[in-house]
Amino acid sequence: MAHASNPKSRRRAIAGAMILALATAALPLQAQQRDPAYAAARAAGQVGEKTDGYLGIVGASTPELRALVDDLNIKRRANYTERARAQSATLEEYAFTQGCVLILRTVPGEKYQAPGGTWQTRGTGAPERDSRCP
Amino acid sequence: MRIEQGDGRSGHRTLRTVALVLGGAAALSGALSGCISVNAPDKPIVIELNINIKQEVIYRLADDVKQNIESNPEIF
Numbered sequence: 001m002a003h004a005s006n007p008k009s010r011r012r013a014i015a016g017a018m019i020l021a022l023a024t025a026a027l028p029l030q031a032q033q034r035d036p037a038y039a040a041a042r043a044a045g046q047v048g049e050k051t052d053g054y055l056g057i058v059g060a061s062t063p064e065l066r067a068l069v070d071d072l073n074i075k076r077r078a079n080y081t082e083r084a085r086a087q088s089a090t091l092e093e094y095a096f097t098q099g100c101v102l103i104l105r106t107v108p109g110e111k112y113q114a115p116g117g118t119w120q121t122r123g124t125g126a127p128e129r130d131s132r133c134p
Numbered sequence: 135m136r137i138e139q140g141d142g143r144s145g146h147r148t149l150r151t152v153a154l155v156l157g158g159a160a161a162l163s164g165a166l167s168g169c170i171s172v173n174a175p176d177k178p179i180v181i182e183l184n185i186n187i188k189q190e191v192i193y194r195l196a197d198d199v200k201q202n203i204e205s206n207p208e209i210f
Binding site for chain 1: 187188189191192193194195196198199200202203206207208209210
């Protein structure tokens with residue numbers, strides 16, 4: 001009763017709760033963002049989404065780009081393996097389906113691989129995808 | 135009689151061997167005279183391994199792969 005009637009302490013309690021909520025929300029958000037080097041390479045069209053669900057280097061390769069792409073592809077493969085098992089699908093089936101969706105979610109200017117294997121720049125329209133893609 | 139039969143058989147076998155050797159030589163000389171030059175392609179050979187993936191499987195997995203992006207945005 002005394003606590004609720006005191007506007008000062010109530011404001012302090014609300015502020016405290018908000019800070020706590022922000023701090024707990026910020027931790028996973030920070031971990032889930034794209035690595036800045038990866039985000040930059042995507043935006044510059046140096047890496048692109050392949051039809052098989054993995055990343056590829058589009059132009060000239062550098063050791064830095066290779067390390068970046070390899071690291072993400074190893075993580076993707078581990079993730080696909082786990083999810084494919086849960087879905088009773090093969091690694092290739094899962095990875096290919098993921099590739100379909102990842103290509104669809106590229107933004108204009110980013111690179112993706114067309115069904116024929118060529119690198120394309122995503123425009124404003126729909127990307128060229130395999131006929132089996134959902 | 136028995137010895138003659140045996141000789142006859144071995145004679146057949148010899149003929150067959152000769153025929154095989156001649157055939158092999160003919161094939162070899164044919165291959166040598168008709169040379170075919172093969173140039174390596176300048177583009178890498180891409181083997182399409184995804185050809186066996188069925189559309190029904192892709193449709194079944196479609197929802198899960200979308201959820202996967204939301205759950206693990208840092209690797210996509």
